[in-house]
Amino acid sequence: MTGERKLTTQKAIAEAIAQEMDADPTVFVMGEDVGVYGGIFGATEGLLDEFGPDRVKDTPISETGFIGAGIGAAIHGMRPIVELMFVDFFGVCMDQIYNNMAKIHYFSGGNIKVPMVLTTAVGGGYSDAGQHSQTLWGMFAHLPGMKVVVPSNPYDAKGLMIAAIRDDNPVVYMFHKGVLGLGWMTNNPRATGVVPEAPYEVPIGKAAIAREGSDVTIVTVGLSVHKALDAAEKLAEEGVSAEILDLRSLVPLDREAICASVEKTHRLIVVDEDYQSFGMSGEVITTAIEGAFDYLDAPPVRVTTPDTPIPYSHPLEAWALPSTERIMRAAQAMLVAG
Amino acid sequence: MTGERKLTTQKAIAEAIAQEMDADPTVFVMGEDVGVYGGIFGATEGLLDEFGPDRVKDTPISETGFIGAGIGAAIHGMRPIVELMFVDFFGVCMDQIYNNMAKIHYFSGGNIKVPMVLTTAVGGGYSDAGQHSQTLWGMFAHLPGMKVVVPSNPYDAKGLMIAAIRDDNPVVYMFHKGVLGLGWMTNNPRATGVVPEAPYEVPIGKAAIAREGSDVTIVTVGLSVHKALDAAEKLAEEGVSAEILDLRSLVPLDREAICASVEKTHRLIVVDEDYQSFGMSGEVITTAIEGAFDYLDAPPVRVTTPDTPIPYSHPLEAWALPSTERIMRAAQAMLVAG
């Protein structure tokens, strides 16, 4: 039964890339340690053996250089997949990403396409400290011209990767380390799931209802989807029915899905592993306010990472990042209050 | 009457820097064209003559290099003022800004201070196109560890600059080109105003009520304060009383002032020259929702730059950026609807 075949998210990503490389000779991969190592988080595992060093290129530690080169290659007929090892490193190369990759199509009045996928690992929870644990998706989503996708499970990871590679626009593909199912990360049962073998797309810009519910809507993305699902299971025992919306992409943002769910449940919690202020949590709440103001029975609430660098020490980090417990407390407080 | 002395915002900034350099030998300035040229936007006008090339240093076009050097100097007893010519250039040096300047104090558990001011020009409206017209303050405010100030007038510009230089934390000081009163920019009468000669501080983190009103609160910052004031004057003729809150700083954000004004007027419009989504407009609205939900008579509205790169052609840019007309239309629609 191929339909019942299970993969980890990491293997689903690597499979998606392999299938597209197979189908389209213009697709190639480059980045630090994507070759022999297979990517620090395994996103390019096995590709070097299958496709050789011309299509799976290890690079120097020159993110401005090789991301800019990805843009040039994309303009000239290739479909590069370029890995920025950790999203935290964006600062050494953001000009190429936000001012160049994301704007050339616009500057050219639509004449030039930049079909490039920028893959990058996001997220914390394993004490990798303040320069290796950020998500930063709110910042990428703030800057126009790039799609931003964040899969939370193996099925979406494969389908979104295939959609991203085939998309004629720049797509930033953020994979959360905690949903990859890596052997050396804390075991996460939801990081393994059924993944069809044949290529398929998951449309970019459509949220998914990860769990249906009627009392409160929890909008989130990435690893926090799992934390929200855990919270929802426990809340169900307390008689609270939580609906969980997995955004799957921040750009385009599925504002309709947010409002539709809020219209149903009348309550909104946003769970965001990114920094609290000036980011995703505010945007999602504002979206609900703009589209479903009259339906809200209580002010929406956010469960986020506070506006501090991510601390190293385990008790601090565990306190700072959104947790199942914090989500539960937020829901309980809201349902009592509202 | 020194109390009645008038300066442009640009001259107020240069005066503030000069006075602090005079008072404190550890203060120095570096950046591209800050010397003979006096800064492309005049923020360092006259300083080279007064303080010489050791304290007013022209740099190569090496933003990572000299912003990083500012950090090193700040750690070792200096108080550098470092100019990033346009905020749009952040992408070539953001690692030094957000991962280093903004985080060292935290990483060191408070043992190391980085008393540095990063000055930068922001804003559009004069057809400088998509890599020279952005404000991006929402992005800076999203990333923890740096204060973010945005003066809208000469008095605040001087006082905030002095406060920033004396602050022991990194401060990003964003001056909007349209409020500087430069001879070669479209004349803006509000860019000239009374500025006391003696040094003074304007506290970082306190919003100012730029105009009192009772029907609707308009929260904004930078040049849009002026547009909102123009709109308020016209709205007054129509019998609408708008209160205008000039945030002056995004970090710290004066959430109390936002909520207090909304509690008074029951209506909120946010005017933001930054990109609409995942930025300041959502944060201000969410702040009001969190703090003054029950006071709101209508869903807050935003007047922003859409999520597109800033277009070059005048009719496009004029349409894209927040304007007095758009602010008026928003207020009118809200007061009719609400």
Next chain:
Amino acid sequence: MAVPREHLIDMYETMVKIRRFEERIRELYFADKLPAFDIAAGLIPGEMHLAAGQEPVAVGMRPHLKDGDAITATHRPHHLAIAQGVDLNKMAAEIFGRDTGLGRGKGGHMHLFSTEPSFGCSGIIGEGMPVAVGAAMAFKARGTANVALSFFGEGAANQGAFHEAINLAALWSLPVVFVCEDNAYAISVPKTASTAVTDNSDRAAAYGIPGVLVPDNDPVSVYEVMGAAIERARGGGGPSLVEIRTDRLWGHFEGDADAYRTDDFKEDMNERDPLKTFAQRLLADGVLSEADITEIADRMHTEVEAAIEFAMNSPYPAPEATLDHVFSERTVTL
């Protein structure tokens, strides 16, 4: 290398065309901006960086280009675009912010993008250098014998992108020619105050590639050096780094008081104006007659005028077009 007569003439004609274009843009830039200069006003608002004096850099490479070659340029792009043969009408229209422009008015003078020929530029120092590397990667992968040329100022040679891009191109032996237009100034900052070495061509040693200096802003010297570098790249010999000493005759941007350069400096520079000196040389060598010179001027001026007229008679884009072209439509679906 003997320069064929038709190349000499072609280079001269192109120099005239470039200079005329820059002069006309300059005139029209100031229209409706004076007496109280307002950068936001007039037919062409915004910053305007003109390349008068730097024509030799552009025309010297021109005869060596082939279909499919790519150029990445800077905030000062007109001379290179014209020399490569970018559609002059569309380029002018873009500068005037019109719907018929290369970017339908969205890009403006610092963001001129063309597909045939492949030209791009940007407002960020050093931004184009890695892009040229990527173009060369595509040429290599697709097996076309094309070359990517990356132009940048001497100020840009201190930007990290310079180092990363050249190392990549050298490492992967890609068909790129890196060309530093050394006009001795980055806005007001002289090269001596920004660059720890005298010649950026010496920096080629850091990447194990050839570095060549063209010391004299002479189209023929540029022709020779660029010919060799392009041939080398096209033949699989890898990248090289060329530095060309040139002159920016006018201010950094229009409206720049240019007070940071002495009158002596500016006088010397104007005396060695390459357009004048090249014309004199072609006359002296009998390549062109006085009548040819006049005819060329007329023909080039007419061509430029036609482009300016095309631009000025073109409509502005509709304001709501702001929202177009952030993303393209999807062309591939399952």
Next chain:
Amino acid sequence: MAVPREHLIDMYETMVKIRRFEERIRELYFADKLPAFDIAAGLIPGEMHLAAGQEPVAVGMRPHLKDGDAITATHRPHHLAIAQGVDLNKMAAEIFGRDTGLGRGKGGHMHLFSTEPSFGCSGIIGEGMPVAVGAAMAFKARGTANVALSFFGEGAANQGAFHEAINLAALWSLPVVFVCEDNAYAISVPKTASTAVTDNSDRAAAYGIPGVLVPDNDPVSVYEVMGAAIERARGGGGPSLVEIRTDRLWGHFEGDADAYRTDDFKEDMNERDPLKTFAQRLLADGVLSEADITEIADRMHTEVEAAIEFAMNSPYPAPEATLDHVFSERTVTL
């Protein structure tokens, strides 16, 4: 340069201390993480980059340091911090995430900051290089005869920050020594696959400064070269660039299967382990006796053990301390 006996002994002792520290961290890192390795678990969660084999780089500069000198290091910082004399207790406590740590548990092993001596490091490749330049600016401005030392891997030498920082230091003739620790690998990528030249010391030519190669991971060679470079910088002679060939004996981080390096390579490397070879040489030269060697090992092990104990007996910070130290209090008001 004859090396004084006490420097030889000091260097050896410090090598022993570093190695012991790395060994103990390694052991404790794996505590509670195995059999199913979980990076988030155990006494020391997160990434761990150890510098066993690179001790010569650290101890060779040590005798030349003065009070007030500054070091910026990388993600692999322990050897340098120990050699500079950073408080070992606080450093260990930081690695264990305790409230008594250098950063009260906020920074962790990649973010060790000390004021006396002035030490900093970071998790971003190349990030410390410009910071060292700024430290040197402050030394120059304040008239102290101090030097800033910037350490980075050979992988970092292809990052733009390398270029920008060295150009600045050379241009302004600042007291900085740039030291490339060439262990031939950046994670799995060999230097040959990342760097267009063989020796990064040759890149000094791009900045008109001295470039020196130390080819042999020998503390005495490092001592000599670093002594000259530091003296030069301290005396106002400006920066230099030193590349030291060294060996990373273990994986890139702990848990790395290190499958990208051949067994032969690893065997050779272990055979030339600098701790062993330096001990042999000091024995052969009569600088130390077997008894000295044992005594030093005991003393250094005891010192390391005390630091580890201090760390493990220290309390964790309170969770809410997360919110502290984003900003400092204001110390100056009007």
